Amino acid sequence: METRDLRIFLSVAQHGSISKAAEELHYVQSNVTARIKHLEERLDTALFHRKSKGVELTVSGHLLLDYAKSIVRLTKEAESVVTDQGEPRGKLMIGSMETTAAIRLPSLLATYHRTYPQVELNLVTGPSEASIKRLLDFEVDGALVAGEINQERLVAEKAFEEELVLIAPGGVTEIGQLKNMTILVFRSGCSYRAQLERWLRNAGNIPFQIIELGSIEGILGCISAGMGISFLPRSVIETKNDQKFFSLIPLPENFSRMTTWFVRRREERPSKAMTAFRKMIVAEA
Incomplete structure (x- = not known):
């Protein structure tokens, strides 16, 4: 199996749509369809049910899902270990509550951008529950959330007290x-x-x-x-x-008291960009 095909598979599974996956990945739709078909032929099983509107994972597709996430994550981590030399660089995806993004983050993000201009920093806002799901699904690298953190797969560090x-x-x-x-x-x-x-x-x-x-x-x-x-x-x-x-x-x-936590995946080796962001956040606590 090719990592590229697994990335395409994960995008189609997330969106439930070949066209939306193609849009996200900047591929033509026929290319996404062909890569999914190639993966199904390679595994000798159907991974999606085709519906009138979109697609849905088959039993085999659900079985592949967690393995695909792990393989893509490990591939990304291996690339990071080899290439993550010198100053922080690359892409960093951070999830955040809208209130935190509006009130707490502007000056911190500006400082981070000035200090590490080679990092492509992206912020995705949403409720804490949605940010935690994105983190567990490898859609973001870290997240600022509030409330209790009950996921053993995550490490939580205090960021702000509200x-x-x-x-x-x-x-x-x-x-x-x-x-x-x-x-x-x-x-x-x-x-x-x-x-x-x-x-x-x-x-x-x-x-x-x-x-x-x-x-x-x-x-x-x-x-x-x-x-x-x-x-x-x-x-x-x-x-x-x-x-x-x-x-x-x-x-x-x-x-009246609630802590905002910075959470990240426990089993993942953080990139230099992630480590620098984490240090900046924790320094605010």
């Missing part, structure tokens, strides 16, 4: 005024959302509606318009010029 506050429309002065208000949250998998839901269950104060929004600015805009409340780091508001439109309500300490 104070979470209840953010409400301006004029709200106490929690008692918040009954039956809508909560505005990121999509499922967000650690701050999970913490908010735990607090609401503990307080016995469950709003009648939850609205999911895709960005910090969207959540803050809706709060300032009086639409609802949210649960975010205090640092998010402290950087804003329009603080008068918001009320910050402190919460009990067991709900």
Whole structure:
């Protein structure tokens, strides 16, 4: 089996689509189809069920999946060991929560880029749950996440300590005024959302509606318009010029503290680019 074919196989499996895999890999679609067919002939088994829209892994495809991930990972690691000489260079993919990317990372990323200009640094934002999945699926090299880390395959190091506050429309002065208000949250998998839901269950104060929004600015805009409340780091508001439109309500300490962790795969030898990024993050702790 060729590593190139396994990379193509993994991309098709991830997207469930030959056309999307071709787009990601910058191949023509017929080339991706031909390489998958070649791999199936080499293994003498079908790896995908062809459907009217996309493809789906067969039993044999599922069996190959973890082996393919390991082979591609080890190939990448071998290349890194041989070529990773001198200054950090190459591609580095980092996952992050949107709040961390917006508030904590800009100056750090700027410093990293100035210090290591030969590194192609890419940032992928999303909820903690999604970032951990990307890390386990070898889609990112490291990730900044919050909440409990229960994966034995990952190493977690403290990056930032956040104070979470209840953010409400301006004029709200106490929690008692918040009954039956809508909560505005990121999509499922967000650690701050999970913490908010735990607090609401503990307080016995469950709003009648939850609205999911895709960005910090969207959540803050809706709060300032009086639409609802949210649960975010205090640092998010402290950087804003329009603080008068918001009320910050402190919460009990067991709900107001959350650690942001930098996580990476335990079994993988980090590249120099990764090691430099990790050192810079951990220095902030």
